[in-house]
Amino acid sequence: MKVTVFGAGAIGGYLAAKLAMAGRIDLSIVARGAHLEAIKANGLRLIEDGQDMSVPVRAAATAEVLGVQDYVVLALKAHSLTLALDQIVPLLGDHTAVVTMQNGVPWWYFHGVGGPLEGTRLNAVDRGGAIWQRIGPQRVIGSVVYPAVEVDAPGFIHHIDGKRFSLGEPSGERSERVTLLAEEMVKAGLQVPVRDDIRSEIWVKLWGNLSFNPISALTGSTLAAIVADESTRMLARTMMLEAQAIGESLGVRFPIAVDRRIKGAGDVGEHKTSMLQDLERGRSMEIDALVTAVQELGRLTDKPTPTIDAVLALLRRLAVERGCYG
Ligand SMILES: NC(=O)C1=CN([C@@H]2O[C@H](COP(=O)(O)OP(=O)(O)OC[C@H]3O[C@@H](n4cnc5c(N)ncnc54)[C@H](OP(=O)(O)O)[C@@H]3O)[C@@H](O)[C@H]2O)C=CC1
Ligand SMILES: CC(C)(CO)C(=O)C(=O)O
Numbered sequence: 001m002k003v004t005v006f007g008a009g010a011i012g013g014y015l016a017a018k019l020a021m022a023g024r025i026d027l028s029i030v031a032r033g034a035h036l037e038a039i040k041a042n043g044l045r046l047i048e049d050g051q052d053m054s055v056p057v058r059a060a061a062t063a064e065v066l067g068v069q070d071y072v073v074l075a076l077k078a079h080s081l082t083l084a085l086d087q088i089v090p091l092l093g094d095h096t097a098v099v100t101m102q103n104g105v106p107w108w109y110f111h112g113v114g115g116p117l118e119g120t121r122l123n124a125v126d127r128g129g130a131i132w133q134r135i136g137p138q139r140v141i142g143s144v145v146y147p148a149v150e151v152d153a154p155g156f157i158h159h160i161d162g163k164r165f166s167l168g169e170p171s172g173e174r175s176e177r178v179t180l181l182a183e184e185m186v187k188a189g190l191q192v193p194v195r196d197d198i199r200s201e202i203w204v205k206l207w208g209n210l211s212f213n214p215i216s217a218l219t220g221s222t223l224a225a226i227v228a229d230e231s232t233r234m235l236a237r238t239m240m241l242e243a244q245a246i247g248e249s250l251g252v253r254f255p256i257a258v259d260r261r262i263k264g265a266g267d268v269g270e271h272k273t274s275m276l277q278d279l280e281r282g283r284s285m286e287i288d289a290l291v292t293a294v295q296e297l298g299r300l301t302d303k304p305t306p307t308i309d310a311v312l313a314l315l316r317r318l319a320v321e322r323g324c325y326g
Contacts, residue, residue: 001024001025001026001070001071001180001181001184002025002026002028002068002069002070002071003019003025003026003027003028003069003070003071003072003073003181003184004027004028004029004030004063004066004069004071004072004073004091005019005027005028005029005030005073005075006029006030006063006072006073006074006075006076006084006087006088006091007030007031007074007075007076007077007080007084008029008030008031008035008039008044008059008075009031009035009075009076009151010149010150010151010157011075011101011145011147011149012029012073012075012076012101013029013044013046013149013151013157014046014048014147014149014157014159015073015075015101015165015185015190016029016044016057017044017046017053017055017057017157018185018188018189018190019184019185019188020044020055020056020057021053021055021188021189022184022187022188022189024184024187024188025184027057027058028057028058028059028060028066028069029057029058029059029060030059030060030061030062030063030066030087031059031060031061032061033154034154035151035154035155036059036061037154037155038153038154038155038156039057039059039155040059041155042054042155043055043056043057043155044057044155044157045155045156045157046157046159047152047156047157047158047159048159049159062087062090063087063088063089063090063091064090066090066091067090067091068090068091068092068093068096069091069092069093069096070095070096070097071096071097071098071099071177071181072088072091072092072096072097072098072099073098073099073101074088074098074099074100074101074102075101076102077102077284077286078102078103078104078107078125078286078288078289079284079286079288079289079326080284081102081107081125081126081131082126082127082130082131085130085131085134085135088134088135089134089135092135092136092139096139097139097140097141097177097178097181098135098139098140098141099140099141099142099143099167099181100140100141100142100143101143101145101165102145102286102289103145103205103206103209103274103286103289103290104125104206104209104210104286104288104289104290104293105122105124105125105202105206105289105290105293105294105297106125106140106142106202106289107121107122107125107126107131107132107137108132108137108140108142108170109122109199110122111132111137111138111140111170112137112170112171113170113250113251117250117300120300122293122296122297123296124288124289124292124293124295124296125288125289125293137170140170141167141168141169141177141178141181142167142168142169142170142198142199142202143165143166143167143168143198144165144166144198144201144202144205145165146162146163146164146165146166146205147159147160147161147162147163147164147165148160148161148162163189163190163191164190164191164192164193165185165190165191165192166192166193166194166195166198166201167181167182167185167192167193167194167195167198168194168195168196168197168198168201169198170198170199172195172196172197172198174194174196178194179194182194197253199250199252200247200252200253200254200255203243203247203252203254204254204255204256204261206243206290206294207240207243207244207254207258207261208240208261208264208265209273209275209290210239210240210243210290210291210294210308211235211236211237211239211240211243212226212236212265212273213273213274213275213276213286213290213291214275214287214290214291214311214312214314214315215232215235215236215311216272216273216275216276217273217275217276217278217279217285217315217318217319218311218314218315218318219232220276221276222269222270222271222272223265223266223268223269223270223271223273224266224268224269224270224271225270226265226266227262227263227265227266228266233262235307235311236262236265237258237259237262238307239307239308239311240258240261240262241258242298242303242304242305242306242307242308243294243305243308244258245303246294246297246298246301246303246305249301249303250297250301274286275287275290278324279318279319279322279324282322282323282324283324284324284325284326285315285319285324285325287312287315287316287319287325291308291311291312291315292312294308295308295309295312
């Protein structure tokens with residue numbers, strides 16, 4: 001099985017290190033800059049469960065040298081995908097499956113849903129439909145990523161918590177391609193449930209990211225602080241209820257109540273969301289996949305999003321002012 005992890009940062013680097021240590025598949029990664037140089041020189045350094053490991057892995061700057069793959073795992077930030085398309089396409093053959101490991105609303109969301117929105121391209125995450133056209137939604141295996149991982153220095157992957165990567169075909173089918181990949185990931189020590197409704201699970205994760213991440217970026221607060229403060233908790237809750245109405249109108253099942261989801265976020269503790277961390281480091285924030293795309297879904301389903309709109313307006317301004325947007 002030939003697998004390339006494209007964008008071996010925190011999540012891609014962690015996944016690649018686990019798969020490489022299991023040693024069962026023909027694995028490559030595509031990376032760039034100082035990170036690539038460090039991996040080429042010393043392998044991926046992974047800190048996990050108190051152990052410090054150095055894991056050799058085939059690393060390339062360009063996809064051409066790797067050729068057509070059975071699976072390509074896209075572990076870039078959502079806003080990096082369009083710019084990377086020219087580099088991703090050489091990895092794709094007739095049978096290649098593409099696993100999308102991004103937070104937020106995925107570009108392929110309306111592939112195979114039926115009804116009037118079938119085939120709708122989402123401008124917020126796929127402007128002009130370039131990703132849809134060049135990768136092709138029929139290749140996609142959806143995913144929800146749960147581990148918390150950081151890149152501490154070039155080539156240095158620090159696993160903080162969690163080993164679960166849910167996978168699921170957009171159609172819900174338990175296909176051979178999703179089953180085989182899940183098996184390899186499980187043999188690498190990960191928890192990999194295969195879901196028959198991956199969109200609903202994407203929404204439950206998104207529920208928290210769409211509300212807590214912007215509020216944390218706007219206020220500099222941790223998850224625990226946002227939940228402890230009545231005003232910010234209610235702001236998050238209002239955004240979540242707007243999103244829930246949109247999701248439900250699209251057929252999504254929310255298996256837990258909003259207050260339980262809020263409690264779960266608060267229980268994570270004094271943790272800065274990834275969006276706040278990106279802002280503090282001057283990196284591009286995942287605003288469009290986490291927030292703008294939900295606003296776009298609201299327009300498509302005729303559901304009002306006044307609170308999401310207001311928070312998004314402030315968040316975009318902040319990101320533009322700090323050079324963290326686009
Ligand atoms: N980190 C986490 O704990 C979690 C992350 N997620 C989600 O997973 C996704 C990935 O996040 P994360 O791993 O944190 O992001 P990172 O920024 O750590 O990793 C992305 C990597 O892709 C690289 N990259 C981008 N464009 C290219 C390109 N054209 N060619 C080669 N490499 C490229 C980046 O390089 P460069 O740094 O040079 O830009 C970076 O190394 C996001 O959607 C995130 O929300 C979900 C759950 C938890
Ligand atoms: C911590 C958490 C769960 C916040 O919703 C997250 O996913 C993030 O920081 O992006």
